[in-house]
Amino acid sequence: MKHILLIGLLLPLQALSQSKFSDRIEKEAAALQCPPPDGSKPVTVNAAVVATADSLAVxxxxxxxxxxxxYAYVPENQPYIQLDPILETPASLQPAGGWSQTPPTASVHDPGVLIYNNTAVFIRKFARKEPSGGKIKAGLYFQCCDIKQCLPPDEHVVELNF
Incomplete structure (x- = not known):
């Protein structure tokens, strides 16, 4: 009976802890600054880590x-290149689910194509197997286009320490 009571007390505490962790992730994502894009570099990328003793988010x-x-999604019959998140992590991190991301919008010009305009955020959570730190490489491989042209595929990677 004591074990059931203890588990009953720990589960709400764990949920509260995860809620606070999610709040920290949201705040960090909102505060994360990218270099300003311009005509020579229409897409810029940055990355950050949020970590606790047992969890980590990229x-x-x-x-x-x-x-x-x-491009968030490109059907096979379209010539565009769909974005691909880049992520290299140490073995001490165990994925906790897939990527969560900003919802894309439907392309006005290409039926079935989903795109990102202005800002896109991608988050991946992990459980930490051990408290030691390490290095993470995170970024995006993508193609960007405007109404007149598409640029060659590009890759932006940021190295992070935790």
């Missing part, structure tokens, strides 16, 4: 110049 954020977009 945030990848992109800023997209007005009038440009990157």
């Amino acid at each position: 945030i990848v954020k992109s800023e997209i110049l007005r009038g440009w977009h990157i």
Whole structure:
């Protein structure tokens, strides 16, 4: 009976802890700054880590110049290149689910194509197997286009310490 009572007390505490962790992730994602995009570099990328003793989240954020977009989903019959998150982590991190991301919008010009305009945020959570730190490489591989042109695929990677 004592074990059941203890478990009953720990589960709400764990849920509260995860809620606070999610709040920290949201705040960090909102505060994360990318270099300003411009005509020579219409998409910029930055990344950050939010860590606790037993959890870690990687945030990848992109800023997209007005009038440009990157591709969240591309059907096989379209020539565009769909974005691909880049993530290299140490073995001490165990994925806790897949990527969560900003919802994309439907392309006005290409049926079935989903795109990101302005800002896109990608988050991946992990459980930490051990409290030691390490290095993470995070970023995006993408193609950006505007109404007149598409640029060659590009890759932006940020090295993070935790």
